[in-house]
Amino acid sequence: MADHRPAILDAALEIADEGGLAAVSMRAVAERVGLTPMALYPHVGGKEGLLDGLLERLLSEVPLPGPELDWASRLRTLAHGLRAAAARHPAVFGLLVSRPSVAAGSLLVIEAVFQALLAAGVPAAEVPRVERLVSTFVIGYATSEVSGRFSAGTVDVRTRVGQLPPDELPAHRDLVATLAAGIDADAEFAADLADLLAMVESVAVRATAGQARSAKQPRTRVGRR
Amino acid sequence: MADHRPAILDAALEIADEGGLAAVSMRAVAERVGLTPMALYPHVGGKEGLLDGLLERLLSEVPLPGPELDWASRLRTLAHGLRAAAARHPAVFGLLVSRPSVAAGSLLVIEAVFQALLAAGVPAAEVPRVERLVSTFVIGYATSEVSGRFSAGTVDVRTRVGQLPPDELPAHRDLVATLAAGIDADAEFAADLADLLAMVESVAVRATAGQARSAKQPRTRVGRR
DNA sequence: ACCTGAACACCGTTCAAGT
DNA sequence: ACCTGAACACCGTTCAAGT
Numbered sequence: 060m061a062d063h064r065p066a067i068l069d070a071a072l073e074i075a076d077e078g079g080l081a082a083v084s085m086r087a088v089a090e091r092v093g094l095t096p097m098a099l100y101p102h103v104g105g106k107e108g109l110l111d112g113l114l115e116r117l118l119s120e121v122p123l124p125g126p127e128l129d130w131a132s133r134l135r136t137l138a139h140g141l142r143a144a145a146a147r148h149p150a151v152f153g154l155l156v157s158r159p160s161v162a163a164g165s166l167l168v169i170e171a172v173f174q175a176l177l178a179a180g181v182p183a184a185e186v187p188r189v190e191r192l193v194s195t196f197v198i199g200y201a202t203s204e205v206s207g208r209f210s211a212g213t214v215d216v217r218t219r220v221g222q223l224p225p226d227e228l229p230a231h232r233d234l235v236a237t238l239a240a241g242i243d244a245d246a247e248f249a250a251d252l253a254d255l256l257a258m259v260e261s262v263a264v265r266a267t268a269g270q271a272r273s274a275k276q277p278r279t280r281v282g283r284r
Numbered sequence: 285m286a287d288h289r290p291a292i293l294d295a296a297l298e299i300a301d302e303g304g305l306a307a308v309s310m311r312a313v314a315e316r317v318g319l320t321p322m323a324l325y326p327h328v329g330g331k332e333g334l335l336d337g338l339l340e341r342l343l344s345e346v347p348l349p350g351p352e353l354d355w356a357s358r359l360r361t362l363a364h365g366l367r368a369a370a371a372r373h374p375a376v377f378g379l380l381v382s383r384p385s386v387a388a389g390s391l392l393v394i395e396a397v398f399q400a401l402l403a404a405g406v407p408a409a410e411v412p413r414v415e416r417l418v419s420t421f422v423i424g425y426a427t428s429e430v431s432g433r434f435s436a437g438t439v440d441v442r443t444r445v446g447q448l449p450p451d452e453l454p455a456h457r458d459l460v461a462t463l464a465a466g467i468d469a470d471a472e473f474a475a476d477l478a479d480l481l482a483m484v485e486s487v488a489v490r491a492t493a494g495q496a497r498s499a500k501q502p503r504t505r506v507g508r509r
Numbered sequence: 510a511c512c513t514g515a516a517c518a519c520c521g522t523t524c525a526a527g528t
Numbered sequence: 529a530c531c532t533g534a535a536c537a538c539c540g541t542t543c544a545a546g547t
Binding site for chain 1: 378380381382383384391392394395398399402408409411412413416417420421423424425427428431432433434435448452453454455456458459462463467472475476479480482483486487
């Protein structure tokens with residue numbers, strides 16, 4: 060009859076947003092959608108399939124940058140879009156690091172990163188590696204932020220340092236002032252991205268220099284910021 | 285009577301290594317250690333506490349670099365040590381991204397990174413940010429590797445690209461040769477680290493340049509390799 | 510304090526039965 | 529084919545009882 064898959068994923072996403080991943084049970088999803096738990100199986104194929112569906116939903120929400128932007132702006136758009144998706148759906152986003160995710164949505168994001176890196180002048184042989192490097196950071200950052208890995212340690216530096224004899228943590232002691240200031244996650248993410256994009260450019264420049272040495276082809280520096 | 289906590293964590297770690305996180309149930313751990321499930325509670329304080337204990341175990345296994353090494357070698361030692369711990373205990377390592385982890389073990393690792401970054405010349409105000417940047421990448425990389433996020437997509441590029449109309453994935457098409465070659469995870473991790481350490485150095489140099497402009501203090505470039 | 514055993518309120522999933 | 533309802537083999541945890 061009707062394809063209930065979209066409605067099932069809607070319900071599951073709502074439950075995940077409201078009560079975390081632990082609240083997403085086949086029974087709870089079924090109840091919200093007005094079906095028996097077993098009625099979900101033909102549509103999502105079990106719990107794993109349901110979670111894959113949620114991840115696909117989340118990735119399809121990430122806006123792809125238009126081709127009119129320069130490569131650095133395109134990477135920034137993607138990174139901020141991914142981080143925004145994490146803020147909207149923290150529980151589901153946590154699945155991203157730990158799941159293969161062969162979803163079509165993830166393919167399109169990767170494709171956009173590939174195009175940006177090629178436009179930046181990163182040699183083809185290095186593009187997949189650099190894509191994984193940048194993606195790993197962005198996904199890792201958003202996950203850490205959303206799961207509390209960042210905020211937990213920094214709440215009270217004194218008690219943290221107090222866990223061990225003070226002379227075992229000299230750098231912590233020297234940085235107490237900075238650490239006590241806490242984290243401005245928005246600013247930090249932007250600063251990290253700036254450093255990483257500079258890194259991408261230096262990979263590109265390094266390749267061009269090697270190529271110029273043998274074939275002397277100059278190359279225009281792509282503007283940042 | 286006897287403190288069973290170490291034995292409990294031993295058993296739980298074994299079970300996690302053998303059968304994944306799903307196999308780590310209070311009942312299974314209790315059985316292996318020769319107790320009733322409820323007997324674990326005074327020692328680890330429930331399931332969450334048990335998982336925290338596993339994470340602490342894992343982090344305490346990461347070797348800390350000696351002070352005789354230069355900053356870049358120290359960061360490399362830490363990064364490879366963390367990745368090696370992930371290879372030994374893949375299931376437990378997956379908890380790292382998603383858990384606060386205020387463990388003493390993680391404190392010592394962070395301390396070592398702080399010291400290395402300060403030695404590299406990264407200004408104190410930027411050290412915590414750069415620590416989080418590098419740690420996020422290293423943890424994210426090891427997690428992705430261990431959970432199959434990297435390998436899954438690349439197994440068969442043709443079918444992957446076949447999911448969508450070919451002209452929607454031009455960069456994928458151009459990179460088919462590189463993508464089909466697969467991933468040498470060891471080499472890729474080393475290359476990523478090299479690029480990130482160069483980035484750290486450029487952050488340090490940027491700061492020194494600003495400082496030199498006002499106070500003209502030269503600074504020795506720390507050797508890499 | 511530490512441990513046991515029974516019980517409670519959940520899980521995902523199988524299976525036979527209905528339409 | 530799609531859906532139901534009962535059942536199975538699990539969970540983490542509470543609680544009263546023992547020592």
